[in-house]
Amino acid sequence: MTEPLITLKNFFERARDGALTGVRCGKCGALAIPPKEFCESCHQRAWEPVALSGQGTIASYTIIRVAPARHAAEAPYAVAVVKLKEGVSLLGRIVDMPLDKLQVGLPVKFRPLVSKDQTTVGFGPA
Amino acid sequence: MRRAAVIGVGVTKFGKHDRTSAELFAEAARDALADAELPPSAVQALYYGNVVGGETEKQLHTGPQAASVLGIPTVPTTRFEAACASSHAAFRHAVMEVAAGLSDVVLVGGAERVLNVSTAEATEYFAYASDAVWEQSVGLTFPGVFALIARAHMTKHGTTEEQMAHVAVKNHRHGALNPKAQFQKEITLEEVLASAYVADPLKLYDCCPFTDGGAAVVLVSEEIARRRRRAIWVLGSAAASDSMLMHDKRDLARVPATERAAAAAYRQAGLGPENVDVVELHDCFTIAEIVATEGLGLFEPGSGGIAAEKGWTSLGGKVPVNTSGGLKAKGHPIGATGAAQIVEVVTQLRGEAGPRQVEGARIGLTHTLGGNTATVLVSLFGRD
Ligand SMILES: [Zn+2]
Numbered sequence: 426m427t428e429p430l431i432t433l434k435n436f437f438e439r440a441r442d443g444a445l446t447g448v449r450c451g452k453c454g455a456l457a458i459p460p461k462e463f464c465e466s467c468h469q470r471a472w473e474p475v476a477l478s479g480q481g482t483i484a485s486y487t488i489i490r491v492a493p494a495r496h497a498a499e500a501p502y503a504v505a506v507v508k509l510k511e512g513v514s515l516l517g518r519i520v521d522m523p524l525d526k527l528q529v530g531l532p533v534k535f536r537p538l539v540s541k542d543q544t545t546v547g548f549g550p551a
Numbered sequence: 552m553r554r555a556a557v558i559g560v561g562v563t564k565f566g567k568h569d570r571t572s573a574e575l576f577a578e579a580a581r582d583a584l585a586d587a588e589l590p591p592s593a594v595q596a597l598y599y600g601n602v603v604g605g606e607t608e609k610q611l612h613t614g615p616q617a618a619s620v621l622g623i624p625t626v627p628t629t630r631f632e633a634a635c636a637s638s639h640a641a642f643r644h645a646v647m648e649v650a651a652g653l654s655d656v657v658l659v660g661g662a663e664r665v666l667n668v669s670t671a672e673a674t675e676y677f678a679y680a681s682d683a684v685w686e687q688s689v690g691l692t693f694p695g696v697f698a699l700i701a702r703a704h705m706t707k708h709g710t711t712e713e714q715m716a717h718v719a720v721k722n723h724r725h726g727a728l729n730p731k732a733q734f735q736k737e738i739t740l741e742e743v744l745a746s747a748y749v750a751d752p753l754k755l756y757d758c759c760p761f762t763d764g765g766a767a768v769v770l771v772s773e774e775i776a777r778r779r780r781r782a783i784w785v786l787g788s789a790a791a792s793d794s795m796l797m798h799d800k801r802d803l804a805r806v807p808a809t810e811r812a813a814a815a816a817y818r819q820a821g822l823g824p825e826n827v828d829v830v831e832l833h834d835c836f837t838i839a840e841i842v843a844t845e846g847l848g849l850f851e852p853g854s855g856g857i858a859a860e861k862g863w864t865s866l867g868g869k870v871p872v873n874t875s876g877g878l879k880a881k882g883h884p885i886g887a888t889g890a891a892q893i894v895e896v897v898t899q900l901r902g903e904a905g906p907r908q909v910e911g912a913r914i915g916l917t918h919t920l921g922g923n924t925a926t927v928l929v930s931l932f933g934r935d
Contacts, residue, residue, distance in 0.1 A: 433684055458796075458799075465794075484803065485702040486702060487753075489690055489691070490747070490748050491749045491750070492692065493671065493678050494669070494671040494674070495675060496690035500690075504695055506699055506797055506798055514798040516686060516689065516798045518689040529706045543688065546688075547689075
């Protein structure tokens with residue numbers, strides 16, 4: 426039986442339960458974070474969902490001190506691009522880690538950030 | 552394909568205005584038409600850039616609105632939204648319209664008004680150019696995007712905060728020579744380094760300001776341009792795009808869309824980076840200038856910080872970059888920026904830039920980047 430298409434909605438429903446889902450191209454093996462209709466490497470459409478470990482290291486980060494209006498109360502906060510163990514990257518909010526200890530290469534682990542109506546991507550200590 | 556040329560330019564003073572973006576555009580367009588010695592009735596199409604009018608002015612349909620305020624309501628008008636590259640995207644399409652022989656006189660420009668809202672609101676609207684679900688949701692800002700690029704560049708190439716500060720100092724020094732600039736004052740390296748972090752490692756003085764302003768250029772066919780002494784030819788105009796999401800970008804220390812757009816524009820013009828005498832490029836943040844000088848081929852990958860530190864991009868240096876003061880000091884009314892850069896390069900190639908003139912400049916380049924580096928336009932210009 427074929428897996429259902431990974432939409433943003435079910436990606437975040439799974440993420441809410443702590444499970445990160447990627448898609449792997451059945452033709453060229455490229456790994457991506459959904460949704461993607463075609464593989465950007467080989468332009469085929471042969472995705473297979475894969476479970477991602479959520480473990481990775483910080484590839485780059487910033488500490489946002491001047492925040493958009495709707496996040497103003499949360500500043501300062503850190504946002505990082507995390508390179509996951511499987512090779513694909515994911516942007517998220519860094520939580521439960523001292524801002525002055527952040528550095529490129531630091532190991533982190535996926536953590537869903539759940540508010541009443543929304544799940545967003547977070548990373549906490551490995 | 553026919554050749555196209557710019558024969559008129561206009562730009563408002565950049566800074567805070569108590570006028571709508573349409574009024575700001577109309578002022579710039581009036582000056583551009585006067586400069587071109589053409590009446591408004593000569594305009595056959597308007598290509599217009601405006602980005603956050605829907606938020607700051609509660610105004611959509613800003614193209615025809617601008618045309619109406621200018622007094623040419625029946626001219627076919629198209630509004631472009633490509634984040635900060637909007638009016639450069641408009642320019643490229645205008646070049647195609649003239650080159651295709653559909654029109655002989657096209658007005659191109661843009662305007663933006665943002666200083667009528669708070670910094671927190673403007674920061675939120677500018678972040679709309681990042682992905683809503685993946686990036687705005689976690690609080691990534693426009694400075695945050697370039698902070699991620701800066702950190703990656705520092706890690707990969709050893710670029711320093713001090714090298715980035717040199718970009719700000721240089722652009723303010725240039726801006727002090729431009730009466731249309733938002734900031735006409737020089738700043739010191741110490742002031743930049745002592746300014747507060749906005750998005751680490753970027754500090755306040757690494758960032759361009761919020762700006763109100765408008766800019767316009769008159770683009771015409773070769774037949775009309777040949778009768779004008781001060782015509783500046785469009786030698787190439789190219790666009791490139793890249794992944795929308797920061798997490799899909801393979802190397803955060805590079806902007807591949809700049810590299811692709813530059814390669815295409817150089818190819819059209821039959822020129823290379825070694826031929827360029829003056830450059831207006833997208834320094835929305837100091838790191839953006841460093842990465843752009845590398846992507847345009849002016850300096851080797853990873854050496855853009857050294858170039859800034861050594862003064863190679865300063866007036867009097869190897870290749871003067873952002874003689875107008877750039878987005879950093881001249882200001883960045885996002886819908887107008889691409890057109891305003893063309894205004895500066897045309898002024899330079901005409902030899903009319905006064906105290907900031909690059910002596911003998913024959914070939915100029917403009918580079919405009921949209922938002923999260925997913926849009927880049929590069930155009931090349933030359934005089935007879
Ligand atoms: Zn593939």
